[in-house]
Amino acid sequence: MMNTPYEHYDTRRINAIPITGVAQRLGYELKRAGSVWKTRCPWHEDRHPSLTLYERTNENRCHCFACGKGGSVIDLTMQHSGWTFQEACRWLCNEFCIPTTQEHGHVPLPVPKRVEKPAEPTYTYIPxxxxxxxxxxxxxxxxxxxxxxxxxxxxxxxxxxxxxxxxxxxxxxxxxxxxxxxxxxxxxxxxxxxxxxxxxxxxxxxxxxxxxxxxxxxxxxxxxxxxxxxxxxxxxxxxxxxxxxxxxxxxxxxxxxxxxxxxxxxxxxxxxxxxxxxxxxxxxxxxxxxxxxxxxxxxxxxxxxxxxxxxxxxxxxxxxxxxxxxxxxxxxxxxxxxxxxxxxxxxx
Ligand SMILES: [Zn+2]
Known part of the structure; x- marks a missing residue:
């Protein structure tokens, strides 16, 4: 019987990766709003940036004031691409050079979903x-x-x-x-x-x-x-x-x-x-x-x-x-x- 590939992840280290860096690497556009950052929320159909990213001492998380969802670096990565916990950790460790301990073979590296940009209207310019x-x-x-x-x-x-x-x-x-x-x-x-x-x-x-x-x-x-x-x-x-x-x-x-x-x-x-x-x-x-x-x-x-x-x-x-x-x-x-x-x- 084949064992499913499995890796051990240092979730404490993963969740300490600056969340703005993770969001950017996933393709989000960030806007500064005072001491926090804003971007479009992956938990709901968000046309405006409603997701707030907090990156302070002892705080590295996101929260959406429109739908109330949010969470850690791993939560954001899972929600963004529809990944399992293991897929999100695998991608984050690879992307941010965090060592992992492998068991039962190699876990394949997932590819994140592309952030859809809102379609820009095509304007006419006057010659x-x-x-x-x-x-x-x-x-x-x-x-x-x-x-x-x-x-x-x-x-x-x-x-x-x-x-x-x-x-x-x-x-x-x-x-x-x-x-x-x-x-x-x-x-x-x-x-x-x-x-x-x-x-x-x-x-x-x-x-x-x-x-x-x-x-x-x-x-x-x-x-x-x-x-x-x-x-x-x-x-x-x-x-x-x-x-x-x-x-x-x-x-x-x-x-x-x-x-x-x-x-x-x-x-x-x-x-x-x-x-x-x-x-x-x-x-x-x-x-x-x-x-x-x-x-x-x-x-x-x-x-x-x-x-x-x-x-x-x-x-x-x-x-x-x-x-x-x-x-x-x-x-x-x-x-x-x-x-x-x-x-x-x-x-x-
Ligand atoms: Zn939301």
């Missing part, structure tokens, strides 16, 4: 030449800026952010704000029109709704009808790899970023595009940077709370500048309003 054909300073925002700053400064900033001009229906000189990602791909183009009348109370403020050229061009047949555009790209993201050491200023609207870049050019200005876009996924390109966050007056509390959950991502400092500078009557007040107060438009 560079379609943007290149629009780049100019003839738009309504640059016209306003030319009354407050020197033309050379406006041209230089507009050139960095590749601002453009677009005429659509009955409105001429829409300002084109391209969302270009860190790899130089044009994710979408937002167009917005501004009041160019210097005596107007709404001078340099938008006087029509914004539009996205991606969906407009898809409707017109200039891009694929079923095109899907990436909406989570920071305005100014393409400048981050170009200026890796520069301090970043993070604001809400692209217009604020342009005003900021003109008035405070020592910082690299980027914008989320809207209040709700302050998300980890959107801010990922700011990883490891020094970032001054300047929320609009009506978003200070919400942004402060959100940034508090992302302290691991970058060195964020939040400024209540818009609260301190706002006239008491101004519910909405942003950094562009402040800069505009300092630079009364020249009435010619």
């Amino acid at each position: 560079q030449e379609m943007l290149a054909g629009l780049v100019s300073v003839d738009n309504s925002l640059c016209q306003c800026l030319m009354r407050m700053f020197t033309p050379a400064a406006v041209e230089s900033v507009a050139g960095e952010y590749l601002l453009g001009t677009y005429n659509y229906r009955d409105i001429d000189e829409y300002t084109v704000f391209p969302n270009i990602d860190a790899r130089g791909r044009v994710c979408n183009l937002k167009i917005q029109h501004y009041d160019t009348e210097p005596s107007s109370l709404r001078f340099a403020h938008s006087d029509a709704g914004c539009l996205w050229l991606g969906s407009l061009w898809a409707k017109e047949g200039r891009l694929a009808k079923d095109a899907e555009f990436r909406s989570d790209c920071l305005f100014g993201e393409h400048l981050l790899p170009r200026y890796p050491m520069q301090k970043v200023a993070l604001v809400e609207s692209p217009k604020n970023a342009i005003f900021g870049a003109l008035a405070f050019p020592r910082m690299l200005w980027v914008a989320t595009g809207n209040k709700g876009a302050l998300k980890r996924r959107v801010l990922q390109p700011l990883q490891g940077r020094d970032v001054l966050v300047i929320p609009d007056r009506d978003a200070i509390q919400a942004w402060t709370e959100t940034i508090a959950t992302m302290r691991d991502l970058a060195n964020f400092v939040i400024s209540d500048f818009c609260e301190r500078q706002a006239p008491s009557c101004a519910e909405k007040f942003d950094i562009a309003d402040y800069i505009q107060q300092l630079r009364q438009p020249m009435p010619f």
